[in-house]
Amino acid sequence: MLLAIIIMAAAMILILIFIVCYNKLVRQKIMVEEAFSTMDVYLRKRFDLIPNLVETVKEYARHEEAALSQITSLRNRSYSNMSAEEKLANSEAISQVVPKVMALAESYPDLKANHNFMELGAQLEKVENDIANARKYYNGAVKKYNTTVQTIPANIVAGLFHFQNKPMFQVDSEQERNNVQVKF
Numbered sequence: 001m002l003l004a005i006i007i008m009a010a011a012m013i014l015i016l017i018f019i020v021c022y023n024k025l026v027r028q029k030i031m032v033e034e035a036f037s038t039m040d041v042y043l044r045k046r047f048d049l050i051p052n053l054v055e056t057v058k059e060y061a062r063h064e065e066a067a068l069s070q071i072t073s074l075r076n077r078s079y080s081n082m083s084a085e086e087k088l089a090n091s092e093a094i095s096q097v098v099p100k101v102m103a104l105a106e107s108y109p110d111l112k113a114n115h116n117f118m119e120l121g122a123q124l125e126k127v128e129n130d131i132a133n134a135r136k137y138y139n140g141a142v143k144k145y146n147t148t149v150q151t152i153p154a155n156i157v158a159g160l161f162h163f164q165n166k167p168m169f170q171v172d173s174e175q176e177r178n179n180v181q182v183k184f
Contacts, residue, residue, distance in 0.1 A: 022161065025154060025158055025163050031144070039134035039135055041134075142166045149164070
């Protein structure tokens, strides 16, 4: 009788250990999946943000560049070789472009492109920081999960239910390890 009670108690303890280990593995697996989803959101945000911001800044810079190039082009013509009509036409063209350039210079002392570039840099830096933090969170969750999968007694439960190690987030190439650099 005593032996039966001891065997029952041991079986109950083993079942309890089994349940605790299984639940721990499931919770940690869900935490890893949630951490990856968080990182994925930031990666997607960067993926969507960079082209949109770059295009916006390019369009604005192109607008400023067009005004500046236009006035430079008009100014660089050889005035002495122009006919009277060409001089009038050139003067009229310059008169139309100068207010645009002055408005840009007055409204944006350093020209708004500089602000846009700074804004783009700030937004990219924020997203990169968010990604770095999400990667740390993900790798922390994976470390905790993988440790549980590999340690006794959870490794027995992990083996029975095919809980596999999760990969840490690693950057393979040196180029990818550097922050994103946007060049125009």
